[in-house]
Amino acid sequence: MVTTTAPSSGETEHATQHFSHTNHHHSPSPPSDDGEPQHVLILYASETGDAQDVAERVARAFRAHHRRAVTISMDAYDIADLPHEPLLILITSTHGRGEPPPAMRALWNKLIRAGLPTHILEDVHYSLYGLGDSSYERFCFAGKMLARRMDSLGARALVEPAWGDERAPDGIEETLLPWLERTVAAIAPYLPGPSCSPRPDTELPPPIYQLEPVEEGNVARELDKLRVGRPEGRGLNAEYTDIPSTNADTSNSNANGIAKSARAMVYHPAGWQWATLKHNKRVTAPDWWQDVREVELELAPGVTYPPGSICALQPRCSDTEVDTFLESNNLEAEADKVFIIRSTVPDQPLPAHLPSGPTTLRTLLTHHLDLRCPPRKSFFEWLRRLSKDEREQERLDEFISDPDEIHDYSTRPKRTSLETLADFRMTTLPMSHILEILGPLRRRQFSIASDSDAHPGKIQLLIALVDYKTNLTIPRVGLCSSWLVTLPEGTRIPYTLLLPTLMLPADDVPVILVGPGTGVAPMRAFLETRVRRGAAKDTVLYFGFRSRTADLYFPHDWEEAEAAGAHVRLAPSRDGKEKVYVQDLIREDATMINDWVTKRGAHVYVCGSTNSMPRAVREAIGWCISSDGAGTLSAAEAEEYVDAMFDGDRGGEESW
Ligand SMILES: Cc1cc2nc3c(=O)[nH]c(=O)nc-3n(C[C@H](O)[C@H](O)[C@H](O)COP(=O)(O)O)c2cc1C
Known part of the structure; x- marks a missing residue:
């Protein structure tokens, strides 16, 4: 919501400061002596890893054509460099209700500032790919907004933007492959490189990371380099922290001192x-x-x-899974050797999920890389490049050529990468490419x-x-x-x-909170805030659960909130003869809801783990304010009214 609103005129003043024309020193691609671009820059914004995977596939396609490509997450990119990127590829997913993923937000907020000259990106040539899911109302909205804004700032689209729909029969592959072909054809000619034929898909490319061994005596020095004078901004955006003893992992008694x-x-x-x-x-x-x-x-x-x-938490992989991986790839002897990861691609910073100081394969597998993620197409492509077994190669070719096969084998049953490796036991992952093959632990x-x-x-x-x-x-x-x-x-x-992403209004504005199941979590926080601020009587919570004896969370808090004057409406769906849902209780409160919504400008927040519940809640509120309930609007007017609340800032939904 906040991130997608139009720029306010108050922001005009400093708008151009973010696009310094003189600040070239951060540029990942200083123009060569003759001013020609040396690489294509791929900026991506990804929350669950799909857009990042696409970005890496695009980079590999350029490298296969002997051209340099650099990938950077949008949140690690300095927007001051944007006007100086002659060749740019933008890849983003959409989250929330048509919002940019968190990694795009800072860049987006700067791009939409009012007062930016309409020609500021006139030297930028770009191609854009958006990922989304067409079952959402605002399909690929973040990508579409970004393309529109790039155009309005003078950037030139080299290729028509394309939209990847994970609901489509062939998933995103339907649009990704043609778009990628057009993008490589449009951009590669501007980049230096031989005109020989591209490397075949089945050939293993040179690694993009080099693992530089660190001697025992140098580990502390390397760590100090990170601690002292840690540069801000992109590149080295990591730090090391000692794990307190309760967290120390002592499972591997073979680990030597360095490890x-x-x-x-x-x-x-x-x-x-x-x-x-x-x-x-x-x-x-x-x-x-x-x-x-x-x-x-x-x-x-x-x-x-x-x-x-x-609150975002960084999980860790279990020691058992890490050991299984090490054993099945014959990497036990490498597991605890200390190294530093260096990028072999000029100008390519390490992605944020990889540590920039000394580490080990075991640490990477435990804290940084995802062994549980269901393998995507790129994972099968890697296995195909590595496989020497004819039968496995055949099976891998089937996966690569048919998205349905991948859907049935990995996406739908949620088979993990680790389990997939067990199915392809003749194929092992080499140390040199592991960091490229395994995605980030999100x-x-x-x-x-x-x-x-x-x-x-x-x-x-x-x-x-x-x-x-x-x-x-x-x-x-x-x-x-x-x-x-x-x-x-x-x-x-x-x-x-x-x-x-949901924000409370002023204390004199009534608030309607709806949270079935664990969706009640943020609603409980809002209720506490309203009670603390003395706004309890203008706050109602609808909490849906199955049974008072089984899954009624925070029971004492509801009693306290009611004692303070808040309206707490509990909807146990299985306790009585009839099922009661939050939307039923909303209808029961039609008079109050109508008064709060149509006369006092109430805000409504809905959070829960289902896609149908938010619609049912909207319908219930619509009913309350219509002449069927306690209001005066026709059914159509009421529906329009409620939709407008959610499109504006009087309604918020979070579902997963
Ligand atoms: C909570 C959530 C909200 C989403 N909202 C939208 C949306 O509003 N519009 C859309 O087109 N796709 C939406 N998607 C689909 C994602 O854009 C899609 O899954 C994409 O592949 C995710 O890419 P990422 O892993 O790079 O973030 C949503 C996905 C999630 C999990």
């Missing part, structure tokens, strides 16, 4: 902090099908956060369930242990939640805070 010193460090990107796990208690009944945890983290003194903030985001002032120095979360069955024999469990539930109290864990 231990490196393993005692866990990298975390700039902006991450450490918290102590204070509580991790199950709040669903012991015999209930779902294990939901109330988790409390204690923060460093002085850390506060606005209501509605999100942070997981949780809505904070507490108000910062009501719980000073604490973050409370409500986390459901994700486990479900597919057609695979071993049940699937979520990496982050399964890791969290094993942690003893007192464990130190890294976290970062993301700003809210």
